[in-house]
Amino acid sequence: MSRGNAQPDEFGDGEVHAPVRLREDLGRLFLADATVPPAVDESILTTARAGLARRWRHRLLVKWSAAVAAAAAVVLVSVRIGMHPVERGGIGTVATRVEDLNGDGRVDILDAFVLARRIKGGDALQKNWDVNGDGFVDQHDVDAIAQAAVKVDDAGVVQ
Amino acid sequence: MKYRAVTVIGLLSLVALAPAPPATTSREADHVITYSRNHVSFETVDIYIDPQGHSLAAYQFELKVAAGDVTTVGVEGGEHAAFREAPYYDPAAMARRRIIVAAFNTGSDLPAGRTRVARVHVRVGGGERPRYQATLEAAADADGKPIAGATVTVEQGAGT
Numbered sequence: 001m002s003r004g005n006a007q008p009d010e011f012g013d014g015e016v017h018a019p020v021r022l023r024e025d026l027g028r029l030f031l032a033d034a035t036v037p038p039a040v041d042e043s044i045l046t047t048a049r050a051g052l053a054r055r056w057r058h059r060l061l062v063k064w065s066a067a068v069a070a071a072a073a074v075v076l077v078s079v080r081i082g083m084h085p086v087e088r089g090g091i092g093t094v095a096t097r098v099e100d101l102n103g104d105g106r107v108d109i110l111d112a113f114v115l116a117r118r119i120k121g122g123d124a125l126q127k128n129w130d131v132n133g134d135g136f137v138d139q140h141d142v143d144a145i146a147q148a149a150v151k152v153d154d155a156g157v158v159q
Numbered sequence: 160m161k162y163r164a165v166t167v168i169g170l171l172s173l174v175a176l177a178p179a180p181p182a183t184t185s186r187e188a189d190h191v192i193t194y195s196r197n198h199v200s201f202e203t204v205d206i207y208i209d210p211q212g213h214s215l216a217a218y219q220f221e222l223k224v225a226a227g228d229v230t231t232v233g234v235e236g237g238e239h240a241a242f243r244e245a246p247y248y249d250p251a252a253m254a255r256r257r258i259i260v261a262a263f264n265t266g267s268d269l270p271a272g273r274t275r276v277a278r279v280h281v282r283v284g285g286g287e288r289p290r291y292q293a294t295l296e297a298a299a300d301a302d303g304k305p306i307a308g309a310t311v312t313v314e315q316g317a318g319t
Contacts (some may be wrong), residue, residue: 109218110217110299110303113265146261147247151249152249152252152257152259
């Protein structure tokens with residue numbers, strides 16, 4: 001039996017082998033021309049570049065939006081803090097008000113104590129210690145400072 | 160049949176004699192405070208400051224309610240004559256879980272040892288034993304100088 005008329009398992013390897021001519025004819029029949037025309041190639045590349053550019057612009061927009069939102073939040077917080085320089089007494093308070101007589105950066109009972117000692121001792125009193133604005137520096141100002149020192153803000157609201 | 164009746168009677172006896180669900184109980188000094196879900200009690204919270212041998216002329220502390228249904232109903236002064244008058248506090252803070260209390264004395268008769276500087280009266284509701292946390296924010300001597308090492312402690316006092 002010739003090889004062109006090979007039958008299944010002719011070679012004893014368990015495989016099915018088609019005749020050689022049949023295989024050649026089938027190869028010619030389904031031979032594909034894989035050459036891509038330059039125009040098509042260019043068109044695909046252009047479309048891809050446009051897509052990538054669109055994506056890049058979108059990412060840039062998202063980044064800038066996040067940056068602007070963060071900056072706005074910072075400004076908002078700064079403005080709120082600036083509007084209420086001293087809302088409470090206690091450690092860590094940033095004090096910019098006149099009640100901070102001892103200049104330690106916060107309003108607490110020691111500021112009231114400083115003023116009370118000066119009043120009691122008959123020391124010279126500064127006009128800007130008139131914290132309640134009644135035209136006098138006296139016990140009422142001491143009380144006003146002490147009240148500012150113990151004022152509790154909304155952080156203490158019952159949950 | 161007889162055994163079943165004995166078993167039922169035995170079980171009923173166990174149920175009848177079983178102890179009631181335990182209420183949270185706290186023994187403070189010489190009294191007992193019992194907390195139950197529907198019970199409301201009025202208690203005192205004593206704040207002590209130890210100026211470590213220095214004369215205590217001014218103090219400021221923050222008292223926080225760490226646990227429990229607690230409402231401040233009043234604040235009174237301490238045991239030493241220098242701080243016997245009611246201290247400064249924010250009345251609006253009484254409805255909150257945090258209050259800042261402060262006082263000073265410009266006299267010369269000042270405590271130098273551990274002393275009760277304030278007594279806070281509270282209303283306690285619910286079934287949870289309240290817990291408090293105090294932070295000393297300022298303590299100064301007669302010259303207005305901060306006292307390093309001064310400490311603050313909280314003691315839960317008598318209740319009704």
